[in-house]
Amino acid sequence: xxxxxxxxxxxxxxxxxxxxxxxxxxxxxxxxxxxxxxxxxxxxxxxxxxxxxxxxxxxxxxxxxxxxxxxxxxxxxxxxxxxxxxxxxxxxxxxxxxxxxxxxxxxxxxxxxxxxxxxxxxxxxxxxxxxxxxxxxxxxxxxxxxxxxxxxxxxxxxxxxxxxxxxxxxxxxxxxxxxxxxxxxxxxxxxxxxxxxxxxxxxxxxxxxxxxxxxxxxxxxxxxxxxxxxxxxxxxxxxxxxxxxxxxxxxxxxxxxxxxxxxxxxxxxxxxx
Numbered sequence: 578x579x580x581x582x583x584x585x586x587x588x589x590x591x592x593x594x595x596x597x598x599x600x601x602x603x604x605x606x607x608x609x610x611x612x613x614x615x616x617x618x619x620x621x622x623x624x625x626x627x628x629x630x631x632x633x634x635x636x637x638x639x640x641x642x643x644x645x646x647x648x649x650x651x652x653x654x655x656x657x658x659x660x661x662x663x664x665x666x667x668x669x670x671x672x673x674x675x676x677x678x679x680x681x682x683x684x685x686x687x688x689x690x691x692x693x694x695x696x697x698x699x700x701x702x703x704x705x706x707x708x709x710x711x712x713x714x715x716x717x718x719x720x721x722x723x724x725x726x727x728x729x730x731x732x733x734x735x736x737x738x739x740x741x742x743x744x745x746x747x748x749x750x751x752x753x754x755x756x757x758x759x760x761x762x763x764x765x766x767x768x769x770x771x772x773x774x775x776x777x778x779x780x781x782x783x784x785x786x787x788x789x790x791x792x793x794x795x796x797x798x799x800x801x802x803x804x805x806x807x808x809x810x811x812x813x814x815x816x817x818x819x820x821x822x823x824x825x826x827x828x829x830x831x832x833x834x835x836x837x838x839x840x841x842x843x844x845x846x847x848x849x850x
Contacts, residue, residue, distance in 0.1 A: 578591065578610055578619075578620070578621060578622065579622040580621050580622065580623050580624060580626060580627050580631075581622075581623035581626040582623075585628045585630075585631065588627075588628075588631055589630075589631060589634065589647055590607070590609065590647050591609060591610060592609050592610050592611060592631070592634075592635075593609040593611060593634065593644050593645070593646055593647060594606070594607045594608045594609030594611075594612055594646040594647065595607050595609075595648055595649075596646050596647065596648040596649045598648065599646070599647045599648025599649075600647070600648070603647075603648070606646070607646075609646065611638060611644060611653075611655050611657055612653060612655060614655070614657045615655045615656060615657060616656055616657075617657065617658070618657070618658045618659075618660060619657050619658070619659050619660070620660045620661070620662070621659065621660070621661045621662075622661075622662050622663075623662070623664070624661040624662065624663045624667075624684070625663035625664070625665030625667055625670055625675075625676060626663070626665070629677070632676065632677045632680050633677070635680060636677060636680045636683060638655070638657075639659060639680075639683045639684070640683065642654055642655060642656065643655065659684070667681050667685075668681070693736065693739055694736035694739050694740065694743065695735040695736055695737075698732050698733070701731060701732045701734075701736070701743070702723075702728055702731075702732060704740065704743055705723060705728065705731060705743065705747060706722075706723075708743060708744050708747035708748075709721055709722070709723075709747045709750070709751060711744075711747070712744075712747045712748040712750075712751040713751055715748070716748075716751055716752070719757065720751075721750065721751055721754055721756075721757055721758065721759050722757065722758055722759065723758070723759045724758050724759065724760055724761065726760075726761045727759050727760055727761045727763065727764060730761055730764060730768075730769040730770075731746075731764065731768060731769065733769070734768050734769050742768075746765065746768055749765065750763060750764070755785060755786070756785060762781075784803070787803075788803070805844060808840055808844065809844050809846065811830060812826070812830070812840060812841060812844070812846060813846070815827075815829045815830050823837055823838065
């Protein structure tokens with residue numbers, strides 16, 4: 578259970594249960610997580626955020642192997658292995674007086690430190706591929722893949738929210754990315770995407786949408802329609818930019834002057850200038 582996700586006034590009951598009539602609304606006896614985990618394992622996430630009062634109660638359970646339900650008079654013995662996790666530096670929390678030192682030492686039997694994602698970039702592509710598949714399964718759609726540039730951008734991101742943030746980004750991209758491949762421009766700004774995509778990206782999105790509509794309507798041979806229009810627009814813009822100077826316009830487009838002249842003729846463009 579995530580101890581930071583439950584209000585402190587409810588966490589005690591959640592952990593230790595309560596007796597009937599212990600407080601308003603306690604209409605029956607309830608077993609807490611420690612009773613449910615008897616002869617098993619209880620995982621307490623974000624233990625560093627636990628209130629001092631509950632730290633004291635937890636220490637008693639770990640030290641004595643028993644506790645009282647809220648409102649109870651009879652001790653309940655349990656045999657529970659407790660595993661905890663936190664994003665805090667508990668030694669620092671102890672120094673600050675925010676975490677009990679005796680509880681820290683009681684918990685710190687076997688310490689495993691998981692390095693943040695920013696320190697294990699080689700794991701990021703594997704995690705991305707896995708959680709994109711998981712997100713697709715949750716949403717009942719086909720899994721999406723990342724282009725090399727998009728994957729590299731996410732690999733270089735420092736992931737302050739670690740794996741939880743990566744999981745959420747995979748869910749978001751599964752919903753928002755328009756194609757089967759996630760492009761660099763599809764990435765949210767907060768993970769290295771652009772807040773204002775270049776015009777070429779906007780154009781490619783429009784082209785993708787146009788192609789999709791044409792194919793859905795049964796059209797074929799899209800290149801024969803798209804390529805002449807593509808070249809026509811580029812030529813018109815380059816000529817306008819060069820004020821009709823064909824040599825300069827051809828250089829802008831990466832063509833020779835003769836190629837530009839032939840394209841102007843083939844496309845039926847006004848060939849003045």
